Amino acid sequence: MAIVQIPQFHSPARHIFFAAAIGLILAAGLFPVHPLNAQSIHPTPAAQPAPQALQQEAPISSESFAQNQAHEKGNTEEEGHNKFGIVFLWVALLLIAAKISSIVERFGQPSVLGELIIGVILGNLALIGIPSLDAIKGSEIMNFLAELGVVVLLFQIGLESNISEMQKVGVRAGAVAVVGVIAPFLLGTYIVGPWLLPGLAFNAYLFLGAALTATSVGITARVFQDLGKLQTPEAKIVLGAAVIDDVLGLIILAVVSAIATVGTVSVGALASITGKAVAFLGGAIILGQLLAPKISKLFSKIHTGVGMKFTLAISFALLFAYLAGKIGLAAIVGAFAAGLILDPVHFKYFKDPRVCHDMKVIAEHSNSPTKEEIQKCIRKYSDSHVEELIEPVGYFLIPLFFVITGMNVDITTLFNFPILLTALGITAVAFIGKIIAGAVAGKVRKSIVGWGMVPRGEVGLIFATMGKSIGVISSEIFSIIVIMVILTTLLTPPILTFLLKRNQEGQK
Template identity: 45%
Template sequence: MSYEVWLILAAMILAAKLGGEVAVRLNQPSVLGELCVGIVLGNLNLLGIHTFDGAAELVPVEFLAELGVVLLLFEVGLESTLTEMRAVAPTSGLVAIIGVVAPIGLGYGVSLWLLPDAPVSLHLFIGATLAATSVGITARVLKDLNAMARPETRVILGAAVIDDVLGLIVLAVVASIAEFGAMPGPLDLTRIIGLAAGFLIGALLLGAYVMPGVFRFASRLRTQGVLAAVAIGLCLLLAGISGAAGLAPIVGAFAAGLILDEVHVRPFGRKSAHDLTEIIGPIVAVMAPIFFVRTGMMVKLGGIGTEPLFLALALTVVAVIGKLVSGLGVRGGTADRLTVGIGMIPRGEVGLIFANVGAGITFEGEPLIAAGVYAAIVLMVMATTVVTPPWLAQRIRQVMRKQPDVA
């Protein structure tokens, strides 16, 4: 690995902390500062500074960014409990269903309106890219504001897991229609759902029957850092299995944290027990900002034509509306509907994955998602990513002032 990569990573980490500090001093979540720093670094070429050209696409940067968001969702899982997640499961399911169906319908309509000559498969694909929620940014904002115990947080996290499974099914259906002109067969859909359900059930069984004994054994070992290694190893293991099952790796990371939510460990030679979050927290504080800076760096402000900009604006509007209405799925309880809707808005890397799949499919010898449409989708993803932190922070503060004791 060349020295330039080390220097780029150093600049990204230090700039992230500087941007986060400025955001906090402005009474905003630090993730907003990290995103803004990324946008600045990624567009320095407009000022004739080319130091960071292509930095976001470097393999080490991409890997560390993905590792950062995986560890972040692991930490979020550690701060949740299975009991709490079960309590909000019906509400989370309804929120997820609305949050998938509404954006697909709205996205299809916008595509049909602005791209009337495009094939039906493109309209479906654009709708599908609006369906996927990326919970990493929302989770970071809620964590920054000490709102992890809020009912809204539990609903959002539960909905995000269900959303990922539904998104996988939608992607399979749309990709099959685009490539073969037909729906995938019942066996294919059953396999997708079975893999997702099998993974989640297996993760819960692992947490209930295997991990307590593993941590009891590990706590007797004298090697420094063994408990952190076991915890992170489990996180990466489930992230990998999740990816193999067709789900996003962050779902596996969240599940890993969830099954270890009540694990308190006493390292060898220590008198007091430590919560796993105390061990993992400092690592996440360094790694997670790389993901948010890289996300910001992928926003390219120069060389965008008028048509992609207009399409991006229209897609962003319906992307926001489509997720806001998902908050209507909240029934009873104390969870704030608007907070849940705002928390479901970011599309992040999941939307980009959908767009890349569409770009790889050919229709009449051309990519199904051409360069201009792809640029519009990327801009929509970035806009929903950037707009959420300040809006969510403002709303959750209002809710916490009105309901300070709700948890």
């Protein structure tokens, strides 16, 4: 396959190139051209009273009825084409913007930070007089693609993780998760909330504390992935703790929602929520390990090609995401569980990548030391083949999730000084509550584990949105939670990157 060489621009040509590219993108996305039609050229005149004779309903012939139906069908199809046409433009706009934002990598920062920042910029362009992109944020199709992106991301993380290695850190991950949920919840509900926001109903403090509990595993996982640190003990503890954290967050959300709406929550309802979560995770791992080899062997009898291998893997992820959502868990928990279950051995009946075949031919004509090295490479490519098949899907969908997450941030909340000051205090609690959790991580870099649990991301926004929808928290508290989410989401990647790089330099 031919490789296209991209010309290397030098300053100031490079700056002109980037400015022109951004200008074209924004011009295309922000000022769409609407097709002309007869109504736009000839406006419909104001309705005039019809003569009495004409007001009587005339009989409609079958031919006229058929023509009307065809006309309505044509209008519907045209509207559908226009609807999906603009979505194509939106996707192109966000993908190009995401790649432009990867310039942050030149400053040693992960690309996820650039995607979040470019999302914040695009989502708040109305503040400088440029038409807003609210249509993207409100699009069900775009939000579905974003949700699919985070599902694919967690599936990738699960594939790159090893279930036996996760079990080794299971106790420590559980301890980190429990402390990381209890500490910020108690601080937010009983101490900092009443101190900074006196006079509110107790239910408001409950939701404020609940919003501080849940970790957004997608942000941290992306940082570890970008820096190639997914196999470190700290990463495994954080990922394991984040899954448990999500389950505990679900329980807390259910409890505080019930208290806010009906005043109490029954022990039976609490036990049911907990039981479903534990049963799903345990059952998925145990049954998945038993059934995955048999399912793989069955489908290999139909076809052993790469297409079947890809279809089986991605379908497994989507099925588990569906099952998780069905019992009330986040879809990303199911996707992560699916990735944990699928091991390379489950795909031994399918064809290896073409490069493995070529390397086997070379190995047959090589001496013993070289042959052993080639065989190691063959095993490496074979074991990681499913991950490589999923990777292009991630290139397409994952940036959409992070850009749209950034677009949902309303920075006008930063312009109210009292709210901003209170939000900074709440944010400090959000940082402290999770960093404390790193202290129980065992013999690892506790600061990396603690900071890895800090980002709240979309999870915190879900808590805040639910509290506002049932009338428990005001717009001001909602803004405070949003600011906390912004700061924990944007500040964690560079700080975590710094800690990981410093740890790497210390090991040299």
